[in-house]
Amino acid sequence: MAAASKPLGIPEFVSMLALMVSLLALSIDGMLPALGEIAQDLRLSDPNDAQLVVTAMFFGFAAGQIVAGPLSDNLGRKPVIYGGYVIFIAGCLLSIAADSFAMMLAGRVLQGLGAAAPRIVSIALVRDGYEGRAMARIMSIVMAIFILVPAIAPAIGQVVMLILDWRAIFWLFLAIAIIAFAWFAIRQPETLASAARRRFSFNQIAVGIKEALGYRAMTGYTLAAGIIFGAFVGYLSSAQQLFQSAYQTGDWFSVYFGCAALSIGAASIVNSKLVIGLGMRYLTWRALIGLTALSCLFVPAVLAGDGLPPLWAFMVWLLLAFFCTGILFGNFNALAMEPVGHMAGLGAAVIGSVSTLVSLPLGWAIGAAFDGTVVPLVVGFAVLGGASLIVMWWTERGAIPA
Numbered sequence: 591m592a593a594a595s596k597p598l599g600i601p602e603f604v605s606m607l608a609l610m611v612s613l614l615a616l617s618i619d620g621m622l623p624a625l626g627e628i629a630q631d632l633r634l635s636d637p638n639d640a641q642l643v644v645t646a647m648f649f650g651f652a653a654g655q656i657v658a659g660p661l662s663d664n665l666g667r668k669p670v671i672y673g674g675y676v677i678f679i680a681g682c683l684l685s686i687a688a689d690s691f692a693m694m695l696a697g698r699v700l701q702g703l704g705a706a707a708p709r710i711v712s713i714a715l716v717r718d719g720y721e722g723r724a725m726a727r728i729m730s731i732v733m734a735i736f737i738l739v740p741a742i743a744p745a746i747g748q749v750v751m752l753i754l755d756w757r758a759i760f761w762l763f764l765a766i767a768i769i770a771f772a773w774f775a776i777r778q779p780e781t782l783a784s785a786a787r788r789r790f791s792f793n794q795i796a797v798g799i800k801e802a803l804g805y806r807a808m809t810g811y812t813l814a815a816g817i818i819f820g821a822f823v824g825y826l827s828s829a830q831q832l833f834q835s836a837y838q839t840g841d842w843f844s845v846y847f848g849c850a851a852l853s854i855g856a857a858s859i860v861n862s863k864l865v866i867g868l869g870m871r872y873l874t875w876r877a878l879i880g881l882t883a884l885s886c887l888f889v890p891a892v893l894a895g896d897g898l899p900p901l902w903a904f905m906v907w908l909l910l911a912f913f914c915t916g917i918l919f920g921n922f923n924a925l926a927m928e929p930v931g932h933m934a935g936l937g938a939a940v941i942g943s944v945s946t947l948v949s950l951p952l953g954w955a956i957g958a959a960f961d962g963t964v965v966p967l968v969v970g971f972a973v974l975g976g977a978s979l980i981v982m983w984w985t986e987r988g989a990i991p992a
Contacts, residue, residue, distance in 0.1 A: 600728065603778075604732060606774060607716065607728070607732045608732050609766070609770045609773070610671075610708040610712045611709055611732055611735075612735065613678070613767060614647075615743060616739055616746070617701055618647055618826065619740045619847075619851075620744065620762075621644070621747060621759060622743075622847065623747045623843060623844065624751060624759055625641065625644075626830060626831075626834065626835075627755065628694070631756070632689075632690065637831070638828075638958050638960055639691070641957040641958070641960075642691075642695055642954075644826050644827045644957075645957075646695045646699050646702065647699070647705075648702060648946055648949070649699055649946075649947075650699040650701060650702025650703035650704075650706070651702035651705060651946060652702075652946035652950070653702075654674070654706025654710075655710045656939045656940065656942075658670055658674065658706050659714065659938065660794075661790055663714075663788045663790070664788055665790070666784075667714055667715055667718070668775075668780050673704075674703075674704045674707020674711075675708065675767055675770070675774075677700055677703050677704030677707075678701050678703075678763075679704070679771075680704070681698065681699070681704055682697065682701060682763050682764040683764065684696055685697030685698060685701070686757050686761065697760075710938075710939065714782075718782055738855065740848075741848035741851040741855070744844035752841075805929040808926050808929050811922050811923075811925040812940070812948075813981050814878075814985065815922035816944060816947070816948025816952075817949070817974050818918055818919075818922070818974060818978050819919075819949035820950070820951075821915075821953070821975070822915060822953070823953025823954075823956075823957075824953040824954075824966070824967060827954070828956070828967060832964060835962065837904075853910075853912040853916065854912050854913070854915060856913065857912070857915070857917045858916050858919075861916070861921065870921040871925070871986070873921055874917070874982070877918050878975060878978055878979055881915060881918070881971065881975045882972060882978075882979055885972035886975075886976075888972075889968055889969060892968050893965070896963070897962070897963025898962075898964060899964070911971055926941045927941065
């Protein structure tokens with residue numbers, strides 16, 4: 591395959607990046623409608639174990655991103671992204687052939703590991719070729735598309751399930767990865783000149799991680815983000831059971847899920863408008879306090895309804911909680927990055943890896959506690975919101991912006 595030698599036009603470049611970045615979200619949320627059938631076909635004794643199909647991919651992603659960024663600084667952007675696609679495709683094939691749950695999870699870990707490269711290194715592609723307002727414009731368009739993917743991914747999985755079976759969803763992921771791989775290989779030139787490459791060293795990565803975690807703001811906001819993300823992972827893991835088993839929404843599951851996802855997207859847009867005037871810390875404190883208070887106040891209503899309040903009430907809480915969560919995601923990452931601007935690539939990888947690794951056991955605990963009610967999820971958001979507030983209080987030494 592001969593790669594292009596000239597930079598792509600912005601419309602094609604943005605479209606290609608959006609496909610690359612969206613692969614991770616599509617591969618996670620697109621599987622949600624299939625978890626019930628996977629549990630049956632692979633003979634799981636506990637239906638809650640099917641949630642590991644979600645968390646296994648997050649685990650692979652957490653491990654992959656800490657290596658993908660620094661490795662691309664050494665080998666160049668294209669070889670690392672090539673490797674990521676190959677690993678992802680291998681993971682899809684393993685999951686398609688899975689005749690045991692262990693084999694399925696191994697495939698999902700590989701998919702997460704592989705998806706980390708196009709997801710993380712694509713940001714470096716933009717940074718290599720653009721800066722200032724041009725870079726901000728491109729990233730805003732890519733992120734807008736990325737926000738829409740979780741809203742439609744379950745519907746895509748649902749349509750595939752109506753026609754074929756759950757293994758066909760992995761064939762779809764594989765086809766999309768091959769298309770993205772070929773498009774990238776043929777059209778995108780290498781953006782990192784040989785003279786600008788840096789030696790890859792695990793020792794240097796370890797030293798960089800130690801330095802990054804030595805900053806109070808970096809450590810504190812990364813932990814706070816991971817704790818809140820844990821509640822979100824708990825929701826992703828149990829969403830199919832919540833809507834289809836507890837609330838009996840059937841094929842409408844993807845609609846309800848999409849509405850909640852769009853609430854996060856709306857929050858991102860609102861945050862971008864308000865953050866310049868109000869500041870990240872002000873918005874983060876208010877969103878985190880609001881999320882925790884909403885969840886704590888909803889717990890008595892949930893218990894009064896025997897753990898299953900009316901669907902409309904649950905959706906009101908979910909939309910408000912996710913709006914607060916959407917405010918938190920971007921601001922936590924930006925606040926954590928503030929002290930590590932001189933090592934932005936590694937700093938971003940550390941934030942992403944550590945926050946994901948912190949979130950996984952918390953999300954698993956919430957998901958595994960699913961008992962046919964929304965109690966574990968709502969209590970999980972209340973408890974983890976409070977824990978994140980404590981960590982943020984420690985990080986800011988008790989200073990709440992007025």
